[in-house]
Amino acid sequence: MDAQMKKGVVEMCILHLIQSEQRYGYEIMQLVNKAFPDINESTIYAILRRLNKEGAAKVTLGTVSGGPPRKYYFITEQGRETLAGAKSNWRGLIASVAALGIE
Amino acid sequence: MERKNRYLYSIGMHQLFFNSASREDAIEIVQDYNENMAAALGEGLSFYEARLRLGSPNEIMLALRKENRFRKRSVYLPFVALAVVLFIWSFLALSETANNGVRSLFPLGILESIFIIISFVLVWVALRVPSLSMLLALKMRDRRERIYLLLLNLLPLCSMLLSYLGYFYIITGLDLWLLKPWRIGPVASRILNITLFINLAVMVAALYRAIRYSPYFIAAFIHTAGAIGLLLSLSRTLHTLSDLEGLHKMVLSSVLPYATGLSLALLTLILVSIFRKKGAMVWMPK
Numbered sequence: 001m002d003a004q005m006k007k008g009v010v011e012m013c014i015l016h017l018i019q020s021e022q023r024y025g026y027e028i029m030q031l032v033n034k035a036f037p038d039i040n041e042s043t044i045y046a047i048l049r050r051l052n053k054e055g056a057a058k059v060t061l062g063t064v065s066g067g068p069p070r071k072y073y074f075i076t077e078q079g080r081e082t083l084a085g086a087k088s089n090w091r092g093l094i095a096s097v098a099a100l101g102i103e
Numbered sequence: 104m105e106r107k108n109r110y111l112y113s114i115g116m117h118q119l120f121f122n123s124a125s126r127e128d129a130i131e132i133v134q135d136y137n138e139n140m141a142a143a144l145g146e147g148l149s150f151y152e153a154r155l156r157l158g159s160p161n162e163i164m165l166a167l168r169k170e171n172r173f174r175k176r177s178v179y180l181p182f183v184a185l186a187v188v189l190f191i192w193s194f195l196a197l198s199e200t201a202n203n204g205v206r207s208l209f210p211l212g213i214l215e216s217i218f219i220i221i222s223f224v225l226v227w228v229a230l231r232v233p234s235l236s237m238l239l240a241l242k243m244r245d246r247r248e249r250i251y252l253l254l255l256n257l258l259p260l261c262s263m264l265l266s267y268l269g270y271f272y273i274i275t276g277l278d279l280w281l282l283k284p285w286r287i288g289p290v291a292s293r294i295l296n297i298t299l300f301i302n303l304a305v306m307v308a309a310l311y312r313a314i315r316y317s318p319y320f321i322a323a324f325i326h327t328a329g330a331i332g333l334l335l336s337l338s339r340t341l342h343t344l345s346d347l348e349g350l351h352k353m354v355l356s357s358v359l360p361y362a363t364g365l366s367l368a369l370l371t372l373i374l375v376s377i378f379r380k381k382g383a384m385v386w387m388p389k
Contacts (some may be wrong), residue, residue: 024138024142025135025138025139025142026138026139026142026143027142029139029157040158040162040166041139041156041157041158042157042158042162042163042165042166042167043166045135045139045163045166045167046163046166046167046169046170047170049132049135049167049170050170064141067138067141067142067145068134068137068138068141069138070138070142071135071138
């Protein structure tokens with residue numbers, strides 16, 4: 001998959017993961033990496049950070065016994081809109097490709 | 104624990120030195136990786152496995168830099184500065200103007216002008232780092248260490264200020280028509296080249312250590328760069344103003360200012376090494 005396209009898809013996946021529940025950074029990196037093993041964690045972290053900066057995701061601090069406080073990411077209203085747009089584009093893309101007979 | 108701290112420290116240094124994050128962002132990134140590392144180790148991974156999974160400091164820096172287009176452009180600035188320094192050295196070593204004492208078209212000499220530009224570039228790149236280390240200097244054990252750290256931070260700044268005062272003095276305090284650059288003989292010029300080259304070697308070594316170990320070495324690097332700028336100006340001025348004809352006097356007026364500059368730079372490096380060994384300069388997130 002093209003790197004730029006993959007980045008967009010990963011962004012959508014991250015937003016999807018934090019849509020239903022709050023998740024901490026390492027957990028998100030692990031889950032995304034399972035689906036995209038060729039994308040390294042540092043890239044996923046960079047996307048996560050950008051989403052946070054752009055206001056699509058927000059952070060809340062949680063405590064862990066015996067470790068540093070954990071940052072939990074959750075989706076914002078703006079993030080939900082971005083996710084809805086990305087999902088719609090993704091479905092459109094799949095439909096267009098399927099219409100040409102490519103499975 | 105020490106390996107983890109070194110890893111986190113290196114992440115912060117990469118962000119700052121290659122300008123891929125602001126000071127606040129760099130602190131946040133290090134804290135995030137502290138959390139990520141703790142989570143990875145909590146899963147039962149060894150340090151090396153966790154490091155491999157999370158990425159090297161360089162990979163992290165590159166990934167974050169891609170997300171920040173503005174900062175991407177300025178990443179090569181330190182290398183540009185080094186390239187200019189190398190150009191100056193080659194100019195000194197090869198140029199007939201520098202070696203044969205032919206009068207320069209530039210009233211104060213092209214070298215001084217270029218050094219002023221380099222100084223500004225270097226200050227821009229490196230000032231961020233000592234101020235960050237001041238913010239993050241790990242738990243001071245007593246007040247004395249706090250004072251020493253402050254002094255070590257102020258030293259390069261004072262050196263730079265001194266450099267600029269030197270330039271200011273030379274530019275304003277002298278009658279330019281009295282300068283006689285053609286009086287600089289070839290032997291004195293060569294000695295000047297050698298001493299300058301030694302200074303550059305110290306500067307590059309300090310830069311390497313800054314990248315590898317501690318932000319305080321960047322301070323030393325700047326200190327040396329400032330000292331070179333100032334002493335180059337003063338040395339040339341000494342030559343031209345003192346109207347010295349005797350070879351030994353010319354040699355003395357060349358070597359002394361540079362030996363002083365070199366000693367100052369080495370002293371800074373030694374001070375930094377001592378404090379680094381004591382652990383006062385290694386910082387880590389809480």
